[in-house]
Amino acid sequence: MSETTEPPLKKPKMAETVDSFIQNIICSTNDIHAVVSNDFSYPIAFTKVYVGQVRNVKELSKIITILNEKLPLKELQHLKRARKKEVLLCPVRYLNVATQQSIQEYIEEKVNELRDSFEYFKVMGLPSLPPKLKWQHTEYTKIWSCNFHPNDYLERLCGKGFFNSEELTKHRCYMGVAFEVARYYLSKTKTPLDVSDLTLSNINATVVVDPLLNLVVTVAFDNRECHPVQHSAMLAIDNVAKTQNGGAWNTDNIEYVTSGAIDKSLFLYLKSKFPDVKFGARNYVSKEVLDENKMSASESPYLCTGYYIYMIREPCFMCAMGLVHARANRVFFSLNNETQGALCSKTKLHCVPSLNHHFEVFTEFL
Ligand SMILES: [Zn+2]
Structure with a gap:
C-alpha cells in the first residue's frame, strides 16, 4: 500500500x-498509540483481474473446481472464487501482452473445457492483499467476497486503549x-x-x-x-x-x-x-x-x-x-x-x- x-x-x-x-x-x-504497518490503513491496493459471468449457475461449483485445479489464484487466495454468477478467473497480467491475447483465448488455452461457460467477461480491481482488520474486511466485501481470520490482538493493537x-x-x-x-x-x-x-x-x-x-x-x-x-x-x-x-x-x-x-x-x-x-x-x-x-x-x-x-x-x-x-x-x-x-x-x-x-x-x- x-x-x-x-x-x-x-x-x-x-x-x-x-x-x-x-x-x-x-x-x-x-x-x-502503536505505529503499525501501512497494510492496516487506507488506501486499499488493487489488482486488476478478469471476472467471467457464467451462463448456467447450476454449473458454478463444477466451474470453480476446474478453475481451482487448472487456474489456481496463487497470491489472491484471500479472494473467494465466485460471487453470485460471477467467477474470478485470473489477474489481467497473466495474459500474453505480446500477442494481445484475449481472455477468451486464454481460457481456451488453459481450461478449454470452460470455453463456452461464460456469457461475458469484465475487468475488475480487487484487493491485492488479504484483509487484516475487521474494518478492512467490511470494506473489501463491498467489492468482492474475502476470506478473513480475525485477530483480536491486532484489533486491539490498532485501536484505542491498547x-x-x-x-x-x-x-x-x-x-x-x-x-x-x-x-x-x-x-x-x-x-x-x-x-x-x-x-x-x-x-x-x-x-x-x-x-x-x-x-x-x-x-x-x-x-x-x-x-x-x-x-x-x-x-x-x-x-x-x-x-x-x-x-x-x-x-x-x-x-x-x-x-x-x-x-x-x-x-x-x-x-x-x-x-x-x-x-x-x-x-x-x-x-x-x-x-x-x-x-x-x-x-x-x-x-x-x-x-x-x-x-x-x-x-x-x-x-x-x-x-x-x-x-x-x-x-x-x-x-x-x-x-x-x-x-x-x-x-x-x-x-x-x-x-x-x-x-x-x-x-x-x-
Ligand atoms: Zn541512531
Missing part, C-alpha cells in the same frame, strides 16, 4: 518549563526517566535548560527496561561528538551486553552500580527523581550453565530479548536495526525524527516482513 494516515506531528508547548514538560509526559493520561491505565503509568514513567537522562547530561554543558534543548536539538537518550521484573537495566545518552556510532541506543545495547558478560566499548571511566549498567552519579540523580523506580538486571547465566541445569533461555535473556526500549526521539536506521539485532520486544519514543527516523518518519523498519525479528513500536507521549 502506498499511503498511510499518520497522526500529525505534535510540537510541544514551548511555554512549558523543563520540569512541567517532563511532568506532563509522566502524568498525562493520554493514550499511547494499554490499561496501570500500563500507561509505567510507560510514561520510564519515558520520563529517558528525558531526565537527557536533562542530566545536557545540564553538564548548559544551564539553565529550556524545553527546546530537549525537544529540538538532535539528541537522544535511551532507557532499557526488563518489563517482567520492572527493572531499569540500563540508560544511555548520545556520545556522537566523541564517537560517530555511539548513539544512545547503540550504547544502551552495549551496556545490556555488559550485564551479560559481553559488551565491546570501553567505559572504564563509568562506575556502574547495582547489577544494571548505570553510571553511579546518574543513578543517584535518577533515584532522587524516581524513588520508586527499580534499577538492575537479572543475574547472568551462561549458556553452558543453562544447558547443564536444563533451564529455559528466558531465564537469562540474549541482549534485549523481552526488553522494552524507551527513547526520547525516534531512532535512526542504525539504531533501529541495532534494536532488531538485539531482539528488543517493544520500542517507545516521544519525538519524531523527521529527517532520519526509521520507525515512523522515513520508514517503518519494524514492519519489513523479511527481517527475522520484529518489535512493536509505540508513540504519542506528547
Whole structure:
C-alpha cells in the first residue's frame, strides 16, 4: 500500500518549563498509540483481474473446481472464487501482452473445457492483499467476497486503549526517566535548560527496561561528538551486553552500580527523581550453565530479548536495526525524527516482513 494516515506531528508547548514538560509526559493520561504497518490503513491496493459471468449457475461449483485445479489464484487466495454468477478467473497480467491475447483465448488455452461457460467477461480491481482488520474486511466485501481470520490482538493493537491505565503509568514513567537522562547530561554543558534543548536539538537518550521484573537495566545518552556510532541506543545495547558478560566499548571511566549498567552519579540523580523506580538486571547465566541445569533461555535473556526500549526521539536506521539485532520486544519514543527516523518518519523498519525479528513500536507521549 502506498499511503498511510499518520497522526500529525505534535510540537510541544514551548511555554512549558523543563520540569512541567517532563511532568506532563509522566502524568498525562493520554493514550499511547502503536505505529503499525501501512497494510492496516487506507488506501486499499488493487489488482486488476478478469471476472467471467457464467451462463448456467447450476454449473458454478463444477466451474470453480476446474478453475481451482487448472487456474489456481496463487497470491489472491484471500479472494473467494465466485460471487453470485460471477467467477474470478485470473489477474489481467497473466495474459500474453505480446500477442494481445484475449481472455477468451486464454481460457481456451488453459481450461478449454470452460470455453463456452461464460456469457461475458469484465475487468475488475480487487484487493491485492488479504484483509487484516475487521474494518478492512467490511470494506473489501463491498467489492468482492474475502476470506478473513480475525485477530483480536491486532484489533486491539490498532485501536484505542491498547494499554490499561496501570500500563500507561509505567510507560510514561520510564519515558520520563529517558528525558531526565537527557536533562542530566545536557545540564553538564548548559544551564539553565529550556524545553527546546530537549525537544529540538538532535539528541537522544535511551532507557532499557526488563518489563517482567520492572527493572531499569540500563540508560544511555548520545556520545556522537566523541564517537560517530555511539548513539544512545547503540550504547544502551552495549551496556545490556555488559550485564551479560559481553559488551565491546570501553567505559572504564563509568562506575556502574547495582547489577544494571548505570553510571553511579546518574543513578543517584535518577533515584532522587524516581524513588520508586527499580534499577538492575537479572543475574547472568551462561549458556553452558543453562544447558547443564536444563533451564529455559528466558531465564537469562540474549541482549534485549523481552526488553522494552524507551527513547526520547525516534531512532535512526542504525539504531533501529541495532534494536532488531538485539531482539528488543517493544520500542517507545516521544519525538519524531523527521529527517532520519526509521520507525515512523522515513520508514517503518519494524514492519519489513523479511527481517527475522520484529518489535512493536509505540508513540504519542506528547
Ligand atoms: Zn541512531
